[in-house]
Amino acid sequence: MNYESTIPSDDLARLNDQDGRSTNRRRLIIAAAVAVVLLLAYVGYHYFTGSGNEDDSVSQAPTVTVMVPGKQQVTRTINATGTLAARREIPVSVVGEGGRVTNVYVDAGDWVKQGQVMASIDRSVQSQQAASLRASVGVSQADLNLAQANLDRAEKLVDRGFISKADIDRLTATRDSAAARLKVSQAQLNETQARNSRLNIVAPKAGFVLERNVEPGQTATQGSGVLFLLAQNGEMELQAQLGENDLANISVNTTTQVTPVGTDKVLTGTIWQISPVIDPQSRQGIARISLGFDRALRPGGFASARIQSGTSEVAVLPESALQNDSKGSFVYIIGPDNKAIRRDVVIGAVSSAGLSIASGLVGTEQVVLRAGGFLSPGETVQPEVQKASGA
Incomplete structure (x- = not known):
């Protein structure tokens, strides 16, 4: 006899549901136990092998090339631009x-x-006036000659009693008047001739x-x-615009190198005047650099100047070490814990040796030479020191 056939269908379904729930509950308990075991194993592994992982993380840190720049004697160079003009313009x-x-x-x-x-x-009218005055001079000269002759003859007759002293005085006055008229005519002629000469x-x-x-x-x-x-004597000048700090670091008679825009010609000039005032709007002044005549110099054009303003001891870095962002220029230096540290710097003169650092470095830091753009502050690295050029 089939026993199972005697169990009602509803009871059979209820039994199957209970068996399924029991099976699912056992599976959940087993999964939770496995998870706890794995977690304990993970914690134990890291607890007992933590120092080894730290060594592994250090060994996996990126290697960067660094240098200790020290300090070098460099010539400070000021770059400026300005307008070309005649040194002495004569209208x-x-x-x-x-x-x-x-x-x-x-x-x-x-x-x-x-x-x-x-x-x-054109001086056609003025020439006729000069001719008229020249004739007047001739007339005045003739009158003077006649008056002088009459006076001379009368003086010879005074001793004989034919001419009185009063006649002599009258003739003398006539002679003096003729001489004065001659001078007036001559002065008028000279004035006209001077005016005519100024027509040129x-x-x-x-x-x-x-x-x-x-x-x-x-x-x-x-x-x-x-x-x-x-342009008097053909002399030119560059009116270089400089900031207050740069003006304070230059002096008269300093030799400069000037390059007119649009040419590769380098001309030598000398600072002959430094502006005694500063523009209150631009905070700049003018250094006037005298230049000899050259066809490349065209007044009104632009030119650039390199002005040497003494020497100083500063750190010098290659261009690859410098980074820039919205806050300005900076480099990465490596601290004692081999972590990258951002250091803001101010760039000074540019020379064949590299970029001089006006401020921000003392020269004893380990500065990242390359790959600074891939680093971030606080990142651990493996520094590899490169000897500074010129050290």
């Missing part, structure tokens, strides 16, 4: 009464000598013509403005 305009320009004899880019005629102005536009000094602003046929008067602009 030339109409000196006399002016008139119509008849000829222009020089152009921009020409050299002129002192007193050289640069342009002439002449170079007051020798120099190089920078601008020509006049053409033949133009009417030039004293209100016409500058007709020519000269």
Whole structure:
């Protein structure tokens, strides 16, 4: 007889559910026990082997090349830019009464000598006035000659009694009046000739013509403005813009190297004047660097200057050691615990030896030479010291 067939179906389902729940409960208990065992094993492993892992972490730290820069004697160099100009600009305009320009004899880019005629102005009317005055001088001279002759003859007749002393005085006065009229005529002629000579536009000094602003046929008067602009003796200058600190570190007669923009020509100049005032807006002043004439120097253009301002002992690093971010320039140095430390620095002069560090380093630190961009503050590294160049 089949026994199972006598159990009702509902009871059979209830028994199956109880068996399933018992099985699941046993599985959960087994899984929890296994997890506890694994956790205890993990804690015990790290407890008994902790020092070994620390050694492993150190051995896995990245290796970086470091150097102890020390200090080197470097020449401080100040880089500046500025505008080129004539050292002494001489504007030339109409000196006399002016008139119509008849000829222009020089152009921009020409050299002129002192007193050289640069342009002439029509003087046809003035020439006639001078001729008239010259004739007046002749008349006055003839009157003087006649008055002198009459006086001479009368003086010879005084002793004979034919001429009185009063006649002599009258003739003397006539002679003196003629002499005075001659002087007046001569002065008027000289004045006219001087005025006429000023109709020519002449170079007051020798120099190089920078601008020509006049053409033949133009009417030039004293209100016409500058007709020519000269650079006295062709001398130029660079008006270099410098900050307050840089101005304090330079002096007159310092030799500089000047490079006009757009050329590779390096010219030698000398600081001849340092601005006694500072612009309150830009906090800058001007150092005037005198330069000899050169076709590469064009007033109004820009140029750069390298000014040597003495020597100092500073740390020098290669460019690869420097990093930059929004806070400025910095390097990574390695502390006693082999951890990377950020150190903010101020870059000074740039030379063939590298970048001088104006402040931020004393020279005894271990500075990361390369791969600083891949480090972060506090990261453990293995430093490998490289001897500083020049040490």
